[in-house]
Amino acid sequence: MGRLEGKTALVTGAARGLGAAIARRFTEEGAMVIVNDLDLEAARSTAGKLGGHGVAADVSDPVSVAAMFAELQRLVPRLDILVNNAGISGLEGRNDVDQIIAQRAKLAMELASGGPVTSFIDATTQTTDAHWRRMLGVHVDGTFFCCREALKIMNPQMAGAIVNISSVMGTFGRPGNVPYSTAKAAILGLTRALAHEVAPRNIRVNAIAPGWIDTDMTAPLGILRPHIAASTPLRRLGEPDDIAWAAVYLASEEARFMTGQVISPNGGWYMSQ
Ligand SMILES: NC(=O)c1ccc[n+]([C@@H]2O[C@H](COP(=O)([O-])OP(=O)(O)OC[C@H]3O[C@@H](n4cnc5c(N)ncnc54)[C@H](O)[C@@H]3O)[C@@H](O)[C@H]2O)c1
Structure with missing residues (x-):
């Protein structure tokens, strides 16, 4: 008997990467999975391998999210x-x-060697309004819009589990991507407030804050990769399954006393979520 036997799950951005790994492990644990992504064919392709359904929606768009639900x-x-x-x-x-990566690597080397620091990452002054809004739109609006629609189904059920994917960047922070860290931190606030709100209905809301994980998103890291691995106590970047197993746990009955919490599989890169 799987740990998610008979459950139905929606995983957003699941055509590839962490979402696809979560969808795969959920399916193996007995869930029927609905795979969302921007591109319908990509969503269907991943869902098809799992016996699930693929649905397209841009999670930052409330109309698109309502249509998906x-x-x-x-x-x-x-x-x-x-x-x-x-x-x-x-x-x-x-x-x-x-x-961008070369500049970040140079700064990391300068800091690791004790300086002097001659590299400056002035990303914030170069961030456009559109970039800032898109980052908050996909992560914060997207999480909110999907929670809002999901709760219209879960509230009357008096049961449900929501898992929000944040990041170590939401608490640790790093130079060069203030919009991303801001968005991922906001997801943690949303998680805690919503967990309070829906606990009386037996709906749990938790977050995962992954460290550095090997996916298409981190593929451009290039020369930063060995530096990241070396500064991680477990000496490697994570694999998508390192996150998928945390998601299985939080979604399952094993986590029935967990709500408003953050789990951070990060190899020890950051030890205080
Ligand atoms: N890879 C890492 O190191 C890492 C670390 C911490 C957190 N995360 C977070 O984990 C999540 C998954 O990351 P990943 O590494 O698998 O990235 P990825 O780029 O491999 O996959 C992201 C998926 O989300 C989809 N997507 C993007 N915008 C969307 C939108 N508006 N609506 C619907 N789908 C959309 C993409 O098409 C893609 O399929 C992200 O929220 C990311 O911020 C990743």
Whole structure:
């Protein structure tokens, strides 16, 4: 008997990466999984391998999210688990990624060697309004919009589990990506407040704050990778399954006394969530 036998789950941004790993482990544990992503074909391709359904929606768009949940209710009779995983790093589509990574690597080396520091990451002054809004839109609006629609189903059920994907960047912070850290920190606030609100209905809301995990999102890290591995007590970047197993736990009855909590599989890179 699987740990999620008979459950129905929606995982956002699950065509690939952490979301796909979560969807795969959920399926193995007995859940029927609905895979969301921006691109319908990509969502269907991942869902098809799992015997689930693929649905397209941009989670930052409330109309798109409402339409996705209407479709979800046509496909399945209930919703037991929501994983808010869809996310962006902010490097997508940029043609200066190598330059950005080289600059961050230079600063990391200077700091590790005790200085002097001659590299400055002035990312904030170069952040456009559109970039800032998109980052908060996908992570914060997206998590909120999906929670809001999911609770319309979960509230009358008097049961449910929501898992929000934050990041170590939400608490630790790093130079170069203030919008991302801001968005991931906001997800932790949302998680705690919502956990209080829906606990009387037996709905649990928790967060996972992954460390550095090997996915398409972290593929551009290049020369920073050995530095990250070396500064991680367990000496490696994580694998998607390192996060998927935490999600299985939080979604399952094993976590029935867990709400408003943050679990951080990060290899020890940061030890105080
Ligand atoms: N990889 C890491 O090291 C790491 C660390 C901490 C947190 N995270 C978080 O984990 C989550 C998954 O990251 P990943 O590494 O698998 O990234 P990824 O880029 O491999 O996958 C992200 C998926 O989300 C989808 N997506 C993006 N914007 C969307 C939107 N508006 N609506 C619906 N889908 C959307 C993408 O199409 C993609 O399939 C993200 O929230 C990310 O911020 C990742």
